[in-house]
Amino acid sequence: MLFNGLHLIKTIQFDQIRNLGNPVQMARVYNSRNVDELIFIDMKATEEDRPPAYEIIKDIIAECFMPLTVGGGIHSIEVIHRLLKIGADKVCINSEAINNPAFVTAAAKKFGSQCIVISIDVKQVRKDHYVFKSRGRENTNITVIEWVKQVEKLGAGEIFLTSIDKDGTMDGYDLDLIKKVSSTVSVPVIACGGAGKVQDIIDAVKLGGADAISLASIFHYGGHTPNSIKQRMYNAGIPVRFIDKNQI
């Protein structure tokens, strides 16, 4: 769930923002559909230099009996402390990891690696994949391989890997990117960006080696439900969590 401070939104290649309404209502729908985990990212918090939207996050948590990861505007131990206190399970750090790598280690030491997800936005430039910051506007000139090795050493517990090129396009994952990253690190890799059909998701896991899949457009525009996707993944031989039949 991508948030801009006011609404839930969806982007295409980090651009062409569309408003999708109220995040709390959406969280309620996702909870009733028994998704495995929710990721809530406030993409404007850092840019607008404001703290996470604690009140809205609290309302979302009240709707969820599943793990919640919160990202956007996480620059200090105090912010993480406050988010965990209101019921978040993990935090997702992006800019601050690039600007101040020592922060990742400090956060992992304080809250445990399992709590620290590092979000990485990647674009292909010529033949290589580079890490971009400021919502895809600025190339850090660090290759994704260098960066994932480093964040793993710094204490990241998971990597949330977004392909900017594929974001919102619904034309398949950047399998090359996922493969590169998942074969480089031993922490779980969550692949994000590009899922348009169920086969894309199956490919990201089976060919790319992703440990988890993050989905948005395919639910918003694709006519799929978490359950219909999991059924197809299961049929393809991927272990998935099945859900309480009484709640479908």
Add this chain to the structure above:
Amino acid sequence: MTTSFKKVVIIDYQMGNVASVIKAFEKLGAKIKLSRNKNDIEKAEYLVLPGVGAFGDGMKNLKQFGIIDVLSRQVKKGVPFLGICLGMQLLAERGYEFGECKGLGWIKGKVIKLKSPTVPHIGWNDVKVTKNKKILSNLPDNNFYFIHSYFLKPNNKSIIAATCKHGHEFTAAIEQGNIWGTQFHPEKSQSSGLKVLDNFLNYHA
């Protein structure tokens, strides 16, 4: 979900995510108090030790707040006690996270690191119910949410209610009389998780 107004004290020892544990018990209709006050602990009908974080820090905080004795007394008296994640690990005699550290010792055994290519173990997994225990009775499914790097290895295998596999088999849930524990997070495990908490609240039933 039939429980009403049972007095549950969730131990506040400043280790991680308690908001979700409170919310889950409230959903089941229990009366919750988050506290580290000795009087509250003495009056509790049910005790819950949640926790996310390192073994040594958890023990240090329990000691610092001076509540180990009162907790031990209550457990000996037979008050149902549920340890979640780190809260279960602390029941062991010893832990090995960042060096050896003494635990509460109510469960004979130790807490050691998972031996798997991917640690921490994060995600949903099916558990294998190994013993017909109250803690996991009448589950809608066996799927629970895990997030941990260490696990409890009890000496007495018969207290293990369920195991899970991540690289190798490890303890997912235990039940030793009134002392219950889950390595997974029932408060994050949708309907199956709520059922575990409901079973706990129906300990006397």
